[in-house]
Every structure is written in structure tokens, then in C-alpha cells.
Amino acid sequence: MCGVVGIVGKYPVNQALYDGLTVLQHRGQDAAGIVTIDSNNTLKLRKANGLVKDVFEVRHMQRLAGNIGLGHVRYPTAGSSSTAEAQPFYVNSPFGIALAHNGNLTNSHLLVDDIFRIAKRHINTTSDSEILLNVLAHELNNTGVMQLQPEHIFRAVANVHRKIRGAYAAMALIIGHGLLAFRDPNGIRPLVMGKRETPLGTEYMVASESVALDADGFTVMRDVSPGEAVYITQEGELHTFQCAENPSYTPCIFEYVYFARPDSTIDNISVYASRVAMGAVLGEKIKREWAHLDIDVVIPIPETSTDTALKIATVLGLPYRQGYVKNRYIGRTFIMPGQEARKKSVKRKLNAIWQEFKGKNVLLVDDSIVRGTTSKQIIDMAREAGAKKVYFASAAPEVRFPNVYGIDMPSANELIAHGHDVDSICNIIGADGLIFQSLPDLIEAVRLGNPEIKRFDTSVFDGNYVTNDIDQNYLNRLEQLRNNDAKAKADVAMATDLEMYNEG
Ligand SMILES: O=P(O)(O)OC[C@H]1O[C@H](OP(=O)(O)OP(=O)(O)O)[C@H](O)[C@@H]1O
Numbered sequence: 196m197c198g199v200v201g202i203v204g205k206y207p208v209n210q211a212l213y214d215g216l217t218v219l220q221h222r223g224q225d226a227a228g229i230v231t232i233d234s235n236n237t238l239k240l241r242k243a244n245g246l247v248k249d250v251f252e253v254r255h256m257q258r259l260a261g262n263i264g265l266g267h268v269r270y271p272t273a274g275s276s277s278t279a280e281a282q283p284f285y286v287n288s289p290f291g292i293a294l295a296h297n298g299n300l301t302n303s304h305l306l307v308d309d310i311f312r313i314a315k316r317h318i319n320t321t322s323d324s325e326i327l328l329n330v331l332a333h334e335l336n337n338t339g340v341m342q343l344q345p346e347h348i349f350r351a352v353a354n355v356h357r358k359i360r361g362a363y364a365a366m367a368l369i370i371g372h373g374l375l376a377f378r379d380p381n382g383i384r385p386l387v388m389g390k391r392e393t394p395l396g397t398e399y400m401v402a403s404e405s406v407a408l409d410a411d412g413f414t415v416m417r418d419v420s421p422g423e424a425v426y427i428t429q430e431g432e433l434h435t436f437q438c439a440e441n442p443s444y445t446p447c448i449f450e451y452v453y454f455a456r457p458d459s460t461i462d463n464i465s466v467y468a469s470r471v472a473m474g475a476v477l478g479e480k481i482k483r484e485w486a487h488l489d490i491d492v493v494i495p496i497p498e499t500s501t502d503t504a505l506k507i508a509t510v511l512g513l514p515y516r517q518g519y520v521k522n523r524y525i526g527r528t529f530i531m532p533g534q535e536a537r538k539k540s541v542k543r544k545l546n547a548i549w550q551e552f553k554g555k556n557v558l559l560v561d562d563s564i565v566r567g568t569t570s571k572q573i574i575d576m577a578r579e580a581g582a583k584k585v586y587f588a589s590a591a592p593e594v595r596f597p598n599v600y601g602i603d604m605p606s607a608n609e610l611i612a613h614g615h616d617v618d619s620i621c622n623i624i625g626a627d628g629l630i631f632q633s634l635p636d637l638i639e640a641v642r643l644g645n646p647e648i649k650r651f652d653t654s655v656f657d658g659n660y661v662t663n664d665i666d667q668n669y670l671n672r673l674e675q676l677r678n679n680d681a682k683a684k685a686d687v688a689m690a691t692d693l694e695m696y697n698e699g
Pocket residue numbers: 453496497498499500526527528529530561562563564565566567568569570
């Protein structure tokens with residue numbers, strides 16, 4: 196998952212972009228970048244590996260001049276983790292365009308050849324986002340005009356929709372024009388727009404999550420619709436248009452389970468309320484199926500599961516205790532790039548308060564069990580702290596299928612639930628009992644917030660991919676490209692291609 200933010204303002208936007216990225220940090224911890232257009236119509240870019248606070252020093256911020264810009268935090272799902280694939284990407288023709296992308300294209304392997312043959316465009320990295328930028332650039336070029344009008348831009352986006360598949364919430368700065376943002380026709384990844392009034396006029400902002408708008412004092416106008424494009428000219432005129440032929444509203448349900456911040460509202464659904472609702476339905480299931488168990492206390496696994504766990508405790512009429520303390524200086528473990536890093540970080544990140552465990556039957560609650568890295572270690576910790584019995588509940592169903600839309604779960608074999616039933620997962624993680632939310636219950640909990648959404652992308656749970664273009668061959672290829680070994684090799688290889696991107 197990545198986070199994107201773009202602003203067309205009346206004042207310098209560097210600080211607001213930085214602040215927006217800081218509150219989207221949970222969506223990507225590997226790299227960050229900002230690009231602005233200054234008063235000479237020059238793009239100013241800074242991107243590097245690392246957290247937002249480490250990537251941008253004062254000298255970089257001073258360089259990022261201008262009233263219009265965009266930013267990105269990266270969690271790689273294609274290519275490597277190297278700086279060369281940090282975003283935004285840039286192409287000089289037509290006009291000068293810089294692009295940032297959240298999501299993952301599912302036909303990028305088919306597009307590279309076409310781009311070279313038809314558009315004579317060279318792709319220098321293995322990032323799907325560089326491909327997306329070049330497809331967009333080619334379509335903008337094909338309009339044949341020097342000064343693009345909104346209809347030219349929207350026609351270009353319509354053609355991009357026709358050519359690319361997969362998930363994309365993307366935004367581009369076009370020199371001499373403005374900021375363009377668009378969302379894939381299934382609305383898999385989130386995108387929201389807002390505005391802020393100033394003495395010099397209205398400023399607009401588009402971002403992955405509403406929390407970025409809150410942080411910058413923008414009010415939410417609405418979500419960008421699946422397939423829709425939003426174009427804000429450099430002068431601050433807003434244009435929107437539905438560019439997809441057959442849009443469908445099928446957002447990724449995993450945003451609500453894990454990715455998004457609870458204080459965000461995505462597609463009119465409060466992430467926080469959806470997590471509480473997940474606790475309500477799972478609490479009822481536990482009541483029905485585990486009535487015979489003697490649970491003393493409900494303990495969340497910080498951070499994401501806390502809202503769900505509190506609700507479960509309320510439904511069960513049991514105490515809720517913060518039995519684990521989270522080290523606030525360690526990031527999210529799941530979105531770390533390699534399994535070794537993830538494993539090591541769990542113990543550095545979480546520590547048990549033994550008094551909450553000693554002699555008790557505890558029910559641990561997590562939002563999801565994906566590779567089982569967290570649950571296994573956390574259960575060991577509970578036992579070491581003296582727990583008598585350790586039961587485990589997951590607010591999401593078993594994750595059995597790879598994700599192809601911007602979450603880095605490329606290989607079914609890395610998933611603990613792949614090929615295992617609940618009893619054997621329970622054995623592997625070492626729990627005395629394990630219960631999962633059912634998929635219909637999860638969907639119901641999230642849909643409560645917006646019943647107009649008829650379907651979510653639930654592919655990691657049921658293997659039904661909303662873009663209808665994923666077959667076993669695709670999944671095999673993905674697995675080969677992105678299993679742990681392949682990723683490590685790609686990182687080493689790309690690291691030697693970097694120098695051209697490495698401006699200080
Ligand atoms: O089964 P696994 O492969 O371990 O993945 C699932 C775990 O990873 C995430 O936590 P993370 O530490 O990333 O973030 P959080 O602090 O937001 O919960 C998630 O909340 C689960 O705890």
C-alpha cells in the first residue's frame with residue numbers, strides 16, 4: 196500500500212504536503228517523495244528511501260518551492276525497494292509530468308513492450324508506476340494539442356483506463372497545466388478530495404485518506420468515484436469527469452481491516468466504525484461457539500486491533516486490558532519488505548505486561564493473521580508471561596490468496612492459512628483455541644457504513660479478483676517475481692542503477 200497526496204494551493208504547498216504524508220505514513224514506510232512546480236515552471240523533486248521525517252531535511256523543503264505539488268509514501272508491491280523506484284516518477288515529454296501511484300497494475304508485463312514499440316518510450320525500472328506514467332504521457336501526447344483542455348485530459352484518462360488493468364489511485368502534475376488525479380474503474384484503492392478557503396481563493400487537495408485532509412485543515416468534499424478523474428488547473432479551477440465505460444464500486448476490504456487509519460472515512464465508511472462493527476459480529480460468534488470456554492480477559496494486539504478488541508470485550512461482558520505495550524518508535528511490521536525484518540521487529544515492537552497474563556485465560560485479538568509472524572510470537576510471549584490458556588481471535592477471515600492490487604502478499608505459500616484449516620493454523624501458531632471472522636460477517640460489518648456498496652474486493656479471502664484478469668499463470672509469475680528471495684535479489688540489482696536519481 197502506498198499513500199498519495201496532491202495540492203493545488205494559493206500559497207507554498209511544501210509543508211502541507213509533508214504534513215499530509217506524515218499522517219499517511221502507515222501506508223508506506225520504505226520511501227517518500229515530494230514534487231512541486233515552482234514559479235519558473237520547473238519541477239522540484241526530492242525522493243529517497245526512509246520515513247517522511249528522515250527523507251526531507253530543511254534544505255530539501257526549501258528547494259520544494261511552489262503552490263502546486265504532490266507527494267508519495269511507498270510500500271513496494273512491484274519491482275524493488277530501491278531508491279530508483281521511489282516515487283514520484285518523472286518524464287519530460289509531453290510538457291513535463293510527475294506521477295505518484297497507489298496500487299498495482301495487473302497487466303504491466305504486457306504493457307512494457309507496447310510502450311517501447313508504439314510509443315518508443317523506455318522504462319528504466321521494474322516499477323509498474325513508471326509504466327503507468329508512460330502510458331498516461333503517451334495518451335496526453337496523442338491529443339496532439341499544446342494547451343490541454345479538460346476534455347483532452349479526460350479523453351487521455353479514458354484511454355489509460357482502456358489500456359491498463361489493476362488497482363490505481365494515481366495523481367500527476369503536468370507542467371503548464373495542473374494536477375490530475377484518477378481512480379481505477381473498480382475503485383479498489385481509495386482517493387478523496389477536499390478544499391480549503393483562503394483570502395486568495397479556494398485551494399484543493401486530493402489524498403489517499405481523509406485523515407490527510409483533516410491534518411491540513413481541508414474539508415472533505417467527497418470520494419473520487421471509481422473511474423473518475425479530477426483535474427485542477429494551476430489557476431485553481433476544478434474539473435471532474437467520469438472517464439470509465441463501466442465503472443463498478445468494489446473497494447478493497449483490507450483497507451478497513453488493516454491498512455487505513457481508524458480516523459479516516461473511506462467511501463463514506465468510517466474505518467473506526469467498521470472495526471467496532473467487526474468486533475460486534477465477532478463477539479457474537481465467540482459467544483455462540485465458545486460459550487464453554489472460561490475466558491478471563493480480552494487483550495488486543497496493538498495497534499490496529501484495539502477498537503475491535505474493546506467491542507468484543509463489551510459483547511462478552513469481560514474486562515479489556517492493554518496487556519502488550521507497543522514501542523512507538525517501531526513502525527508497522529506487516530509492511531516491512533522482508534520476512535526476516537518482520538520477524539525481528541515483533542519482539543522489539545511489543546512487550547507483555549506479565550501481571551495481565553499470569554494465571555489467566557486470555558483471549559488475544561488481532562485484526563488479521565497473514566503470515567502468522569505476529570500471532571506466533573505474541574502467543575509465546577503470553578505464555579512466557581504466565582498465561583494459563585491463550586485463545587486467539589482474528590477480526591478478518593483466513594487470508595488464503597495472494598493480493599495483486601497493492602498489498603505485498605504475492606505468494607500463497609507465505610500465507611499461514613494457505614492449505615491449512617483452522618485447527619492446523621491453531622497448532623502452528625500455538626494457541627489453545629482459534630476463531631476467525633466469517634467473510635459474510637466481515638462484509639456485513641463494513642457495509643453497515645455504506646449499504647450502497649454492493650461488493651468489495653475480498654480476493655485475499657476468497658480468490659475472486661474484481662478485475663477478472665487473474666489466473667493461475669499470473670499468480671505463478673507473481674510468486675516467482677516477488678517471493679522473498681527474488682525481492683532480495685532485485686534490491687541488490689536495482690541499487691546499482693540508482694545514481695541518476697540520487698540528488699541530495
Ligand atoms: O500475521 P502477520 O503476517 O504477522 O500479519 C498480521 C499482523 O500485522 C499487522 O500488524 P502491524 O505490526 O503491521 O501493524 P499495527 O501496529 O498497525 O497493528 C496486523 O495488524 C497484524 O497484527
